[in-house]
Amino acid sequence: MGPLGSYLPYLLNRAGARIATSFGEAVRPLGATLQIWRVLAALRERDGQRMGDLSATTSIDVSTLTRLVDGMEKKALVARRRDPEDARVVVLHVAPEGRRLTRRLLPIAERYEKVALQGFNAEETEQLKAALRRLYVNMDGLESPHKARG
Amino acid sequence: MGPLGSYLPYLLNRAGARIATSFGEAVRPLGATLQIWRVLAALRERDGQRMGDLSATTSIDVSTLTRLVDGMEKKALVARRRDPEDARVVVLHVAPEGRRLTRRLLPIAERYEKVALQGFNAEETEQLKAALRRLYVNMDGLESPHKARG
């Protein structure tokens, strides 16, 4: 077995952590964080998601999400609404302030995409993304049984 | 722009976080953590590294590393030694208990490598690893100026 730098988990986690940290720094001046961006991006895709759905699509733990949304509500980025169909459910809607912030975050996200993938052509990019999705799914086989995720 | 799941930072960070968490769970029964494994793997590659070097090769912040090493010393996995050449420097050496643990962790690491890369052939695997290294380096271009890393 080779050095640490040849292990996939290391390479993957290292790259993932770095891009996350770096992105976080980039959006801080706008009063945002990586997690806020994820929630906004998820809601942009489909507004009015419930906490549980958001947790799944953003990969943010529900308990963390609760507190994150607390903060986002205070900033008027989103609004919680009780689902009238099922009062256990809370659905989240983007507020005007949230849409405004999303518009400002999008170019940053695009820039990150571009810089991170510098030197990758379209095919390589798609291959990489496909590999990352595949890998994520492969990990199902290792997840502890009781808390498998979507 | 597409949904969250088409953004590279998201895909990357998600996969990286998942493999890290999962690996962490797998080694917990042995009293280890992902970070402990990283330090041991780094020392296995080269024993007697200084804190700063270890921080760089493992991507663990030095302050975190200090506390991590505190714990590892208590478990007799490693031993700190003051460098006689330069008393500012602390070098870390694996202890017998640490070697023993490393031997038990190696097969787990190999298994993770295998399962995560299920369905990837040798070429695809190398492509992915190369892409992750390249990506990591690309991020240099976005890092905030004052704290660039090796």
Place this chain on the structure above:
DNA sequence: TCGATATATTTGCAAATGCAAATATATCAC
């Protein structure tokens, strides 16, 4: 040798995280 500056590590502290327990509501069996 003394002071100034540089480098290496540790400590202080506050924020983020995630598990488990608590709470709230729903649904099912009877």
Place this chain on the structure above:
DNA sequence: GTGATATATTTGCATTTGCAAATATATCGA
């Protein structure tokens, strides 16, 4: 309808994290 069980969210709490300040040692220049 009532109690038991299931589902959704929040809260409690302990751990992890990383930045910034503090400490320790080294080196350089006068």
